[in-house]
Amino acid sequence: MVITVEIPDNVAETLERIGILAKEQGYQAFAVGGCVRDWCLGISENPDIDITSEGEGIALARAAQKFFGGSLVEHTQFGTATLCMEKAPALQLDFASCRKEVYAKPAAYPKVSRGTLDEDLARRDFTINAMALCLDPDNFGVLVDPYEGLEDLKQAYLRVLHDQSFVDDPSRILRGIRFAVRFDLAWEPKTLKLINKAIESESLGLLNAGRLQKEFDLMDQEPDPSECFRVLDDLLSQGENRQVRGE
Numbered sequence: 185m186v187i188t189v190e191i192p193d194n195v196a197e198t199l200e201r202i203g204i205l206a207k208e209q210g211y212q213a214f215a216v217g218g219c220v221r222d223w224c225l226g227i228s229e230n231p232d233i234d235i236t237s238e239g240e241g242i243a244l245a246r247a248a249q250k251f252f253g254g255s256l257v258e259h260t261q262f263g264t265a266t267l268c269m270e271k272a273p274a275l276q277l278d279f280a281s282c283r284k285e286v287y288a289k290p291a292a293y294p295k296v297s298r299g300t301l302d303e304d305l306a307r308r309d310f311t312i313n314a315m316a317l318c319l320d321p322d323n324f325g326v327l328v329d330p331y332e333g334l335e336d337l338k339q340a341y342l343r344v345l346h347d348q349s350f351v352d353d354p355s356r357i358l359r360g361i362r363f364a365v366r367f368d369l370a371w372e373p374k375t376l377k378l379i380n381k382a383i384e385s386e387s388l389g390l391l392n393a394g395r396l397q398k399e400f401d402l403m404d405q406e407p408d409p410s411e412c413f414r415v416l417d418d419l420l421s422q423g424e425n426r427q428v429r430g431e
């Protein structure tokens with residue numbers, strides 16, 4: 185079944201143009217991640233839009249800057265670029281190429297290489313963040329949702345993509361708390377088990393101080409930071425209780 189998602193009026197024209205620019209370069213572009221999740225929820229205020237393509241992300245960013253103006257910062261080491269549009273709708277567009285990630289050991293930075301859209305979605309944290317919207321003029325607004333994130337959004341479930349996810353990257357535990365609190369989502373039962381297991385094996389302690397601080401700062405910027413820290417405390421103490429009960 186083909187599902188199309190309504191792109192907010194203030195950004196639709198810009199994204200249509202990006203779809204055309206990508207097509208001129210011989211590939212398709214997709215809006216991906218948080219912006220798609222927010223549009224599915226009817227939230228249209230998010231000015232940060234991630235765009236991925238199976239082509240060259242930086243080349244598409246340059247074409248977009250030529251068309252729209254604005255300031256472009258290229259991160260050549262990562263093959264990404266950020267375009268800040270100066271004229272309304274003043275969006276921040278982050279361009280990347282689709283990539284896959286391999287985690288050699290828990291909490292280490294992954295080995296990154298170019299990949300397909302499917303692989304790019306497979307490396308993401310939660311089903312609700314693993315959706316893409318096609319920007320190609322022939323399929324504009326068509327949802328790509330291999331993990332049924334839309335259904336999870338409807339059920340208000342936060343579900344991880346695979347069993348190793350929190351071991352690979354324990355910062356996803358803290359990200360998950362933010363999304364659960366911000367959007368009032370329940371942990372999908374297996375996801376909660378995996379979080380508890382990761383906490384028990386002290387995964388969070390594998391994150392370096394900088395990454396932990398970054399996640400705590402992001403929690404602080406949430407609409408309800410104290411609820412985020414309360415949920416974290418709850419998860420941590422559930423682990424302690426289990427140890428006391430000898431489970």
Ligand code: ATP
Binds near residue numbers: 216
């Ligand atoms: P927010 O509204 O807080 O910005 P977001 O979903 O846009 O939420 P970002 O941190 O901006 O989150 O990341 C953009 C996307 O990149 C996410 O939606 C997710 O698909 C992916 N992502 C970010 N961090 C991770 C991670 N640690 N592990 C897996 N995927 C991630």
Ligand code: MG
Binds near residue numbers: 218
């Ligand atoms: Mg974001």
